[in-house]
Amino acid sequence: GGGVAAVLSFGVANRLFTEPRERGRTIGTMGAVVGIVSGGGALLGGALTDLIGWQAALALPGLSALAAVRVLRIAPATQPRAERLDARGAVLCLALAAALAVLLQARTTHLKESLVLVLAVLAVALAAATVWHVRRVPEGFLPRLVVSNSRFVLAAVAGFTLFAGYLIIQFAAPRLILMDHDLSVTQIGLILLPTGVVSAILSRTAGGLAHKVGPLRLVTALTVLSAAGLLLAALAGRQPVALVIAVAACVSGFSAGQVALMAAVPHLVDSSVHGVAAGVFQLVFITGGSLGSAAVGGMVGAMSLSTAIGVLAVVPLVGMVAAVASALMVKRQTQAPAPAAGPTARPAVGAE
CATH class of the missing domain: 1.20.1250.20 (MFS general substrate transporter like domains)
Structure with a gap:
């Protein structure tokens, strides 16, 4: 919030x-x-x-x-937009940040090694999916013109x-x-x-x-x-x-x-x-x-x-x-x- x-x-x-x-x-x-x-x-x-x-x-x-x-x-009124909200891009970014935050605290939270490995693989997959999504949806949650x-x-x-x-x-x-x-x-x-x-x-x-x-x-x-x-x-x-x-x-x-x-x-x-x-x-x-x-x-x-x-x-x-x-x-x-x-x-x- x-x-x-x-x-x-x-x-x-x-x-x-x-x-x-x-x-x-x-x-x-x-x-x-x-x-x-x-x-x-x-x-x-x-x-x-x-x-x-x-x-x-x-x-x-x-x-x-x-x-x-x-x-x-x-606040100024926003113009109506024809395109849909890029919910998928937002979810990917938030999920990636959450996975990284949990991984960084794995030792203090005493996560099992198997769970840490799963989270690491998930973080890599989310990062790859985010990059793929930005290329596929260039004007989405992370605009390609900006992040490139x-x-x-x-x-x-x-x-x-x-x-x-x-x-x-x-x-x-x-x-x-x-x-x-x-x-x-x-x-x-x-x-x-x-x-x-x-x-x-x-x-x-x-x-x-x-x-x-x-x-x-x-x-x-x-x-x-x-x-x-x-x-x-x-x-x-x-x-x-x-x-x-x-x-x-x-x-x-x-x-x-x-x-x-x-x-x-x-x-x-x-x-x-x-x-x-x-x-x-x-x-x-x-x-x-x-x-x-x-x-x-x-x-x-x-x-x-x-x-x-x-x-x-x-x-x-x-x-x-x-x-x-x-x-x-x-x-x-x-x-x-x-x-x-x-x-x-x-x-x-x-x-x-």
Whole structure:
């Protein structure tokens, strides 16, 4: 539900605000809200848990229904589409993500070896079926024009790693604090509260930074920031101050990364698929987050939590390489000379 809400929210923003600067400011504000909620959510959830019970914390997402009513009034109407919903493509993607998430946690959930083998074979089959389906249905759930674009795919990999780093640290932070400190859930939330402020500030300014230095350069810097945060958590995560800095780095990487990647869409894909590309970015974010938290949870059964975080610090570095490669491809494309018109070339229809 949260993942779908994120996709739809950014989709509405992209359709409501068509002017690039205005869209950038809007998405930056949304990223700032994500950062604030990430930092303050632990405090609010902890307070409700201590005062009422964990059931109250689980009921919080229900408040989003109140906001959804307002969004329905301002969201742009969609044009009726002749083609059918690609339910098969959606099911394949969701099933593949679920199979991978379960596999990553096989050790901690004590799955039998035979079941692990079956899941591995199933994951490979689902991956192959997804590729086959994209080729067969080029305008389906994963549009071929988008997912076959190398520049876009590399940028999406960077986004995948940023969200993975974010949920890795969200999973690990409370556990690291409790190793050496006997604190309540509310106290843990108070310790992590400053991380929301830092990430909100960076997310709000990310749109301007992306315009000045280039969105993919900013994404590259954010992947390095996320990797540094994970390394700091692995080395000194039991110290509250160090952990706050580490969490702020990872949360900032994710929330500002959303803004930067949305700003990069016009540089990556054709204008006819901007909205679809933005939606696929969000889908990749969600998948990266689910697999990131599953990975750290699964590794804890084989090694210490700190070691697992240190090993997974390489994930954002993979995103750094992908972002650099995408930026270089975009640069080569923009610098490539336009093809010269032949002597028999005719102006396009409607050209003056």
